[in-house]
Amino acid sequence: SHSIDTCYEISKMTLLKLYNELYAARVVLEGTILKPNMVLSGKKSGTVDSPEKVAEMTIKLFRETVPAAVPGIAFLSGGQEDEEATANLNAINAIGPHPWKLTFSYGRALQAAPQKAWSGKASNVAAGQAAFTHRAHMNYLAALGKWKASLEQAA
Template sequence: MSERLEDIAAAMVADGKGLLAADESTGTIKKRFDAIGVESTPQSRRDYRELMVRTTGAMRECISGVILYDETIRQNAADGTPLIDIIKATGAIPGIKVDAGAKPLAGFPGEKVTEGLDGLRERLAEYHGMGARFAKWRAVIDIDVAKSVPSGASIATNMHALARYAALCQEAGIVPIVEPEVMMEGDHPIETCFEISKAALLRLYGELYGLRVRLEGTILKPNMVIAGKKAARQAGPEEVAEKTIGLFREAVPAAVPGIVFLSGGQSEVEATENLNAVNAIGPHPWKVSFSYGRALQEAAQKAWGGKAANVAAAQQAFAHRARMNHLAALGQWRPSLETAG
């Protein structure tokens, strides 16, 4: 395919397609495997991710790209084929998580800053040589109104780091996914999520502009505007969609080709339903799709359970979830399809 950043970004948000986020850190995937009674080893992690990318029909129809972890991009399938080659054979684009995780922000208790800029230029050059054509960097913005979290310093530091990462990606011929995640934890109302998300996005695009990042060669991966998990009132899909699109119209330039949501702790069906509601009130200036991890994988993980005999069942579960989100990205999902044969 074309090596132009703009063309890669456009392919990442092709109609009805979204991203499979298979970039869980070793620690995170261990927690997921513990929940299904599977030992987390390089082989078990490889076997699990291989079964997803070998779900050929779903990959071709529904998945535009796969975000990989450093271990995974270097692994071969059981038959010796590089996993990255299997992904490319389905027409999907390989991508790579490049941040080093969120660490405590010095001087600001309870807040975090994402690290990983040191040596990033060299790592991006290596990943590009291996076939990666997009990357991901996640910034974590917690909300705790009682403690005045997030601070302006936290937002500024994280958005500047995202912009520096994005500039390095584009220098390396890699499309940056910028991911400012305002967390769902807490009891804050949906209005608070809106205001914090707006502050983060406005600062992010100011920083990207200041570092001469070409927006046409980027993808935004944000949270939906949603109430905290412990909030007394939870908004329905229509309100989530209206507030989310209202936010984007205020804060996301039309030059951005696509927005792919993170699921942020939503259930599989909830993430699909909210994505569908967003697209049902379109059209929008940007393509709006998904970049889901757990919301694409949870049912497949449970069906697999670490057993080779369950691979077909796990692939069926993954294909169903991918298909549901494919339809939601087109605004064509409906609840009855969840139980349709």
């Protein structure tokens, strides 16, 4: 039930602690990839933040906490709906350039549509595969900042 501002504050404290500990342990940041959440309101808050707001808050957070030496950030979908996660990733990449490569490491946001299309039936394997290919392609485009909602309808 948290707000986007609470998510930002808690994420900031967490990332500052993480990078202070990594620095103290002399970890070579160029050999790491961060797998964080996006900054957004909690599901039970009743608020769905716009992709532009998620992008603004997420990049603000990273610019304040993530060293430029980190080569990549691979987002978790964090329970977001498929298209919501894609739209948010796209908005984040569209306001670049950034010092890090920003991509996705989604689980549920890649798998939900294929699992629904497949439904455990051998006759639906091709539909499940097509749904997975579509979701992966949409997120590939979002990682480039080139996704558009109209591409979802083309599926």
